[in-house]
Amino acid sequence: xxxxxxxxxxxxxxxxxxPRVAVSSKVWEFAGQQLEKGAWTLVAHWxxxxxxxxxxRERGSGATGILSLDVPDRRYPSLGRxxxxxxxxxxxxxxxxxxxxxxxPDPRPWLDHGKWGLRHPLGERGAAGDMESYRFLPVExxxxxxxxxxxxxxxxxxxxxxxxxxxxxxxxxxxxxxxxAHKGIEALLIDAPLERAAKIAGRASxxxxxxxxxxxxxxxxxxxxxxxxxxxxxxxxxMLELERIANxxxxxxxxxxxxxxxxxxxxxxxMRERILRAADIAFGHRLMMDRVVPGGVANDIAPDGKNQIxxxxxxxxxxxxxxxxxxxxTASLQDRxxxxxxxxxxxxxxxxxxxxxxxxxxxxxxxxxxxxCPPYDTLKFExxxxxxxxxxxxxxxxxxxxxxxxxxxxxxxxxxxxxDIRTPVAPRAAEGSALVEGFRGDVFVWVRMNENGxxxxxxxxxxxxxxxxxxxxxxxxxxxxxxxxxxKSFNCSYAGHDL
Amino acid sequence: xxxxxALQVIQPILVLLLAPLLTxxxxxxxxxxxxxxxxxxxxxxxxxxxxLRKESVLAHNASWLFSATPYxxxxxxxxxxxxxxxxxxxxxxGPAADLIVIVGLLASARFALALAGLDVGTSFGGIGxxxxxxxxxxxxxxxxxxxxxxxxxxxxxxxxxIAIFVQSPILGLRISLMLAFVxxxxxxxxxxxxxxxxxxxxxxxxxxVHEAMVLEYSGRHLALIELAHSTKLLLYVSLISVVFxxxxxxxxxxxxxxHGVAILLYIAKLFVGANLLALFELxxxxxxxxxxxxxxxxxxxxxxxxxxxxxxxxxx
Numbered sequence: 001x002x003x004x005x006x007x008x009x010x011x012x013x014x015x016x017x018x019p020r021v022a023v024s025s026k027v028w029e030f031a032g033q034q035l036e037k038g039a040w041t042l043v044a045h046w047x048x049x050x051x052x053x054x055x056x057r058e059r060g061s062g063a064t065g066i067l068s069l070d071v072p073d074r075r076y077p078s079l080g081r082x083x084x085x086x087x088x089x090x091x092x093x094x095x096x097x098x099x100x101x102x103x104x105p106d107p108r109p110w111l112d113h114g115k116w117g118l119r120h121p122l123g124e125r126g127a128a129g130d131m132e133s134y135r136f137l138p139v140e141x142x143x144x145x146x147x148x149x150x151x152x153x154x155x156x157x158x159x160x161x162x163x164x165x166x167x168x169x170x171x172x173x174x175x176x177x178x179x180x181a182h183k184g185i186e187a188l189l190i191d192a193p194l195e196r197a198a199k200i201a202g203r204a205s206x207x208x209x210x211x212x213x214x215x216x217x218x219x220x221x222x223x224x225x226x227x228x229x230x231x232x233x234x235x236x237x238x239m240l241e242l243e244r245i246a247n248x249x250x251x252x253x254x255x256x257x258x259x260x261x262x263x264x265x266x267x268x269x270x271m272r273e274r275i276l277r278a279a280d281i282a283f284g285h286r287l288m289m290d291r292v293v294p295g296g297v298a299n300d301i302a303p304d305g306k307n308q309i310x311x312x313x314x315x316x317x318x319x320x321x322x323x324x325x326x327x328x329x330t331a332s333l334q335d336r337x338x339x340x341x342x343x344x345x346x347x348x349x350x351x352x353x354x355x356x357x358x359x360x361x362x363x364x365x366x367x368x369x370x371x372x373c374p375p376y377d378t379l380k381f382e383x384x385x386x387x388x389x390x391x392x393x394x395x396x397x398x399x400x401x402x403x404x405x406x407x408x409x410x411x412x413x414x415x416x417x418x419x420d421i422r423t424p425v426a427p428r429a430a431e432g433s434a435l436v437e438g439f440r441g442d443v444f445v446w447v448r449m450n451e452n453g454x455x456x457x458x459x460x461x462x463x464x465x466x467x468x469x470x471x472x473x474x475x476x477x478x479x480x481x482x483x484x485x486x487x488k489s490f491n492c493s494y495a496g497h498d499l
Numbered sequence: 500x501x502x503x504x505a506l507q508v509i510q511p512i513l514v515l516l517l518a519p520l521l522t523x524x525x526x527x528x529x530x531x532x533x534x535x536x537x538x539x540x541x542x543x544x545x546x547x548x549x550x551l552r553k554e555s556v557l558a559h560n561a562s563w564l565f566s567a568t569p570y571x572x573x574x575x576x577x578x579x580x581x582x583x584x585x586x587x588x589x590x591x592x593g594p595a596a597d598l599i600v601i602v603g604l605l606a607s608a609r610f611a612l613a614l615a616g617l618d619v620g621t622s623f624g625g626i627g628x629x630x631x632x633x634x635x636x637x638x639x640x641x642x643x644x645x646x647x648x649x650x651x652x653x654x655x656x657x658x659x660x661i662a663i664f665v666q667s668p669i670l671g672l673r674i675s676l677m678l679a680f681v682x683x684x685x686x687x688x689x690x691x692x693x694x695x696x697x698x699x700x701x702x703x704x705x706x707x708v709h710e711a712m713v714l715e716y717s718g719r720h721l722a723l724i725e726l727a728h729s730t731k732l733l734l735y736v737s738l739i740s741v742v743f744x745x746x747x748x749x750x751x752x753x754x755x756x757x758h759g760v761a762i763l764l765y766i767a768k769l770f771v772g773a774n775l776l777a778l779f780e781l782x783x784x785x786x787x788x789x790x791x792x793x794x795x796x797x798x799x800x801x802x803x804x805x806x807x808x809x810x811x812x813x814x815x
Contacts, residue, residue, distance in 0.1 A: 147622040147705075154714075155702030169788055258706075260698040260785035266533040332695060333784040480626070481788045484703040 018433035020066035036082035041352035045089035097123035158494035205496030211438025213292035222432030232296035296422030341486030355441025361389035367437035427453030462496030518729035519543035528777035555718030568615035569723035579604035586761035616712035627711030644802030675805035682801035687735035
C-alpha cells in the first residue's frame with residue numbers, strides 16, 4: 001500500500017517537515033481517495049497560476065507533506081468530490097487563481113463577490129465580467145422561512161452573511177457566505193520585500209498576529225535554512241502563550257455575554273486588559289504585532305517585562321479559579337451552554353478542525369505537540385480533550401488551555417536562555433512551510449522566496465477554513481436565538497479566512 | 500380645589516418625567532456592579548432628546564400603521580401608568596383605575612407594536628413579533644390570575660381600594676399576598692423584557708425580542724417607543740410598590756406637605772426597585788426562548804395557588 005512518506009520520498013525536493021513533490025494526476029486522484037477514506041487529512045489547499053498544491057497529513061503515522069499537480073490547461077481533478085473540507089478552498093482557488101476543479105460539486109464563487117474590478121487576482125488577471133447573483137442552496141418544506149443576517153450586524157463585529165432557514169424557531173439549515181473582509185493579502189505578498197511581507201502576514205487576522213508572524217517566520221527560515229537563536233525561540237513561545245491566554249480569557253467572557261451574563265464578561269475583559277498591558281510593557285505592543293520577524297524577534301523582552309508577566313500570572317492564578325467557579329455555579333448559564341451546538345466527532349475528523357473546536361469534539365491534534373518546534377519539544381504540558389462537542393465543552397477546553405499556558409509561561413521563564421535574539425536571513429530561492437498553533441488552531445504558511453530575499457509567493461491558511469463549515473453543522477436543530485452563543489464558542493476569524 | 504387640580508395634573512406628568520430616570524438608574528447600577536463607570540443616570544433623557552431631533556426613516560413599504568403605532572403605544576402606556584396610584588390614592592381617574600383596564604391598555608399597546616413589527620416585512624420584525632406574542636399568551640393569563648387572587652383578598656379589582664385594604668391594620672400576614680407578590684415580580688420582569696426573558700442591552704439581533712420588533716424604528720418614532728418602554732417599567736415598579744408596599748402614599752384629603760413627603764417616598768421606592776432589578780439581572784443568564792413560558796408559568800401557578808389558599812381559608 002502506498003503511503004504518504006513513500007510518495008514524498010519519491011520526489012527530489014525533500015526538505016524539512018513539509019517536503020513538496022510534484023505528482024501525476026493518478027497520485028492526485030489517489031490522494032483524493034485517501035482523503036475520502038479519512039486516512040489523510042487536508043491541511044491546506046491552494047494554487048499558483050499553473051499548479052495546485054495540497055498540504056496533507058497522514059492520520060496514522062503523522063507524516064506531513066505537500067503534493068503538487070501541474071495544471072497547464074488550468075483544469076485539475078477536484079478534491080472536493082472526495083473531501084468536504086476541500087470544497088471551499090477549491091472555490092477560493094477558482095476565484096483567486098482561475099483554475100477549474102473538474103467535477104467540483106459546487107460551481108458557485110466563494111471569495112469573489114464581483115466587487116474587485118478584476119478577476120483571478122492571483123492568476124491570469126482578467127476584466128471583471130458580469131457575475132450572476134449568488135444562489136443560496138434551496139430548502140424545501142412546509143412553513144419554512146428564511147432569515148438573512150448580515151453582512152452588517154447590529155454590533156461592531158466583522159462582516160459575514162448568514163442565511164438561516166428556520167421552521168419556527170428551529171434552524172433547518174444555516175448557510176454562510178464569507179469573503180466580505182477580503183484584503184488581497186496574498187496578492188500584496190507577491191514580490192514584497194521580506195520585512196514588509198512579515199508585516200503583511202502579521203495582519204492577516206489581528207487577534208492571532210503572533211501566530212501568523214511566527215508561522216511566516218518559520219516558513220521563511222525553513223526556506224532559507226536559518227537557525228533561530230534559542231532565546232528568540234523562547235521569546236516567540238512566550239508571546240504565543242500570552243496571545244493564547246488573552247484571547248481565551250476574552251472569549252470565555254464574550255461567550256457568557258452572549259447568554260446575557262455580563263458579570264463574567266466584564267471580569268474577563270478586565271483580566272484580558274491586564275494581559276495586554278503586561279504584553280505592552282514586556283514587548284512594546286499590546287497585541288505584540290511585528291515583534292516576531294524572520295530570523296528571530298525584533299526586540300528583546302523589556303528589563304521589567306519578565307517581572308510584569310510573572311506578577312500577572314500570579315494574579316491570574318489567583319483570580320481565574322474564582323471566575324470559573326462563577327461560570328460553573330451559575331445554573332442559568334450552564335443551562336444555556338450545556339448540550340447547545342453539538343458538533344459530531346466524525347465531522348471534526350473529516351475536516352481536520354484544529355483548536356478548541358476540534359479538541360472539544362475529541363480531536364487532539366495540536367501543532368505544539370504533534371509537530372513541535374523548539375522550545376515546545378522540551379516543555380511539559382497537556383493537550384486537554386473533551387468529547388461532548390457542545391458550547392460548554394468549547395468553554396472548558398479554553399479554561400484548561402489557559403491553565404496549561406500559565407504553566408508553560410512559568411517553564412519558559414525558568415529556562416529562558418541568554419544570547420542573541422536575531423540572526424540574519426541569508427536570501428536564496430527556495431520554499432518552506434510551517435504549521436504553528438495559534439489560539440484558534442493551527443496556522444499554516446507556505447512561502448516561496450526569490451533569490452533577492454523578497455517573497456515570490458505565499459499562502460496563509462487560517463484555522464477557520466476548517467471550522468466555519470462545522471458551525472453550519474453545529475447549529476443544525478438548535479434554535480435561532482442560540483446561534484450567537486454557538487458562533488461565539490467557535491469564534492472563527494473572518495479576516496483570516498477572507499484574506 | 501386648585502390644589503387638588505394641580506395634583507391631578509402633576510401625577511401624570513411626574514410619571515412621564517420620572518420614567519427615563521428609572522431606566523437610567525437601572526443602567527447605572529448595573530454598570531457599577533460590573534465595575535464599569537456607566538453613563539450618567541440622565542443619559543436616557545439625552546437619548547430621547549437626541550432622537551426627537553433626528554429624522555425618522557421609514558421603510559418604503561411601511562403603511563400608516565407603522566408610523567401611527569409609536570403614538571398609540573406611548574398614549575396607551577402613559578394612560579395605564581397614570582391609572583396606578585403613585586404618591587396619592589386619589590388619582591382623579593380613580594373609578595377607572597381598575598387593574599383589568601391597565602392590563603387591557605398594555606395588551607393593546609403590545610398588539611399594535613407586534614403589528615408594526617410585521618408591517619415592514621423584515622425577518623427580524625417577524626421574529627420579534629412572534630416571540631413577543633408567545634410571551635404574551637402566557638404572561639397575560641398569569642397576570643389576570645394574579646389580579647383575581649388579589650381581588651379575592653381585597654374584594655375589589657380597583658387599585659386604590661386594594662392598596663388601602665393592604666395598608667389597613669386589619670390585614671395580618673397573608674400568604675396569598677406573598678405568593679401574588681412573587682408572581683407580580685416575575686410578570687414585571689417578563690413584560691419589560693428584562694433578563695432572563697429578554698436582554699434590553701444586547702446587540703445580537705437574533706436573540707432580541709422587544710428590540711427586534713422595533714428594529715426598524717428611528718428618530719422621533721424611536722424616541723416615543725423608548726419613552727413608552729421606560730414608562731412601562733415605571734408602571735410595573737409603581738404597581739408592585741402601591742399594591743404590596745403602599746405605606747407612605749398620601750391618603751385622600753391630605754395637605755400639600757403630606758403630598759410632598761409622599762412624592763419623596765415614592766421616588767425612594769422607585770430607586771430601591773431599580774437597584775433590586777439591576778442586581779437581579781446581573782446574577783442570572785438569559786434563558787432559552789422556549790424556557791420563558793415555564794418561567795412565566797411559575798407566576799400563573801403562584802396566582803392560582805394564592806387564589807386557592809384564599810378560598811380554603813379567609814385568613815391565609
